[in-house]
Amino acid sequence: GAGVSQSPSNKVTEKGKDVELRCDPISGHTALYWYRQSLGQGLEFLIYFQGNSAPDKSGLPSDRFSAERTGGSVSTLTIQRTQQEDSAVYLCASSSFLIDNYGYTFGSGTRLTVV
Amino acid sequence: RKEVEQDPGPFNVPEGATVAFNCTYSNSASQSFFWYRQDCRKEPKLLMSVYSSGNEDGRFTAQLNRASQYISLLIRDSKLSDSATYLCVVEGNTPLVFGKGTRLSVIA
Numbered sequence: 001g002a003g004v005s006q007s008p009s010n011k012v013t014e015k016g017k018d019v020e021l022r023c024d025p026i027s028g029h030t031a032l033y034w035y036r037q038s039l040g041q042g043l044e045f046l047i048y049f050q051g052n053s054a055p056d057k058s059g060l061p062s063d064r065f066s067a068e069r070t071g072g073s074v075s076t077l078t079i080q081r082t083q084q085e086d087s088a089v090y091l092c093a094s095s096s097f098l099i100d101n102y103g104y105t106f107g108s109g110t111r112l113t114v115v
Numbered sequence: 116r117k118e119v120e121q122d123p124g125p126f127n128v129p130e131g132a133t134v135a136f137n138c139t140y141s142n143s144a145s146q147s148f149f150w151y152r153q154d155c156r157k158e159p160k161l162l163m164s165v166y167s168s169g170n171e172d173g174r175f176t177a178q179l180n181r182a183s184q185y186i187s188l189l190i191r192d193s194k195l196s197d198s199a200t201y202l203c204v205v206e207g208n209t210p211l212v213f214g215k216g217t218r219l220s221v222i223a
Contacts, residue, residue, distance in 0.1 A: 033210050042215035103149045106158035
């Protein structure tokens, strides 16, 4: 597509439930990133996919968080047994492999609220 | 030392003013640098890349000082529409590392 698409745009869930967040990157972009941004805070890196390489999971805050990327395109971020501290905006971005001077393009995010 | 540090502001400036933001980074091996803009409750958007020789895009000028590990953004003739948070972004060992941002409010 023309941009990075994320769904849902908003999600309210009860503490302890599992949630799935979806990201559809720009067509042809080989790299996909998940970040999250809590209210008034900076962007916190979560996980990175590059082509067929093993993902860089170094930013995942706990084993309740996981992500997969099927067919080198769409990615799903799953949060199990959600906690209130998981409330944040989850941002997905994609880039071509040679990012050099082009940076990342972000989707509009999923605003997750755990009640 | 944090990977990317910025003055959080807010910077409150009148229309037409010139304002400068600074940013320091800790990874001396970083090769790519960017400024992003983030409007309230929106996603970050690339404003401009930062080149070693310095670069200009209209009213915006970015500078890089590798020796001091310092990046700057200068905005001339500020407009109301420039009000946003400006994020300094530095290449790490992939992915990009984002500063927490500097908030700018341009006042009529």
